[in-house]
Amino acid sequence: REAERRRGPVAPPPTNRAEARARKKELKSSMTKAERKELSAERRRIRLEQREKMMDGDEKFLATRDKGPVRQFARDIVDSRRNFAGLFLPFAIFLLVVLMVPGLAVIGNLVLLVFVLFVVLDSVYLGYTVNKRVRERYPDTTDTGFKLGWYSFTRAMQLRMMRAPRPQFKPGDKV
Structure with a gap:
């Protein structure tokens, strides 16, 4: 309470961008360079x-x-299996290089179509598997169907090392 009394009343939020910019400029000018650096470092640490x-x-x-x-x-199920979708990005980059070679372009297109077909089939199977296992474990949940399948697919499409949150299971582990 003592600290609140010293600070005084809190100003209402800015009503437009110009006012917000003016307040930020005023706040910035009231702080020393060292204080700003310290505040920035603290925010970075928290982030x-x-x-x-x-x-x-x-x-x-x-x-x-x-x-x-x-x-x-659902994340654990996706992380515990190997997915064709996770190979799509590296494979697509490789195919882009192959498609620039005129003699290999036709073969590269066919390989790309076959790979996309495998990704689609694997993703449909993944969505089906995730939904089935979720319904078994959480029968009263409303989070099933296409929405959960899409969530699983988007996680499977990411490279394993770039997934957020980090995978808790290795490929082949039982969930």
Whole structure:
């Protein structure tokens, strides 16, 4: 309470961008360079700490789309199997190079179509598997169907090392 009295009343939020910019400029001019650096370093530290907790799967720091036990279970299923979709990006980059060679362009297009077909089939199977196992474990959940299948597909499309939150299971582990 003593600290509140010293600070005084809190100003209402800015009503437009110009006012917000003016307040930021005023705040910036009232701080020394050292104070600004210290504040910036503190904010960076907090951001990195939050990101680390999010990458570890702490429910409080996850994005809304990743929250909940159903999404956790779906992530674990995706992470515990090998997916064609995860190979798509490296394969597509390789094929782009191959398609620039005139003699290999026709073969490269056919290979790309076959690979895309495999990705689609594997992703449909993944969505079916995830939905089936989620319904078994969480029979009263409303988070099933296309939405959960799409979530699983988008996670499977990411390179394993770039997934957020980090995979908790290795390929081949039982979930």
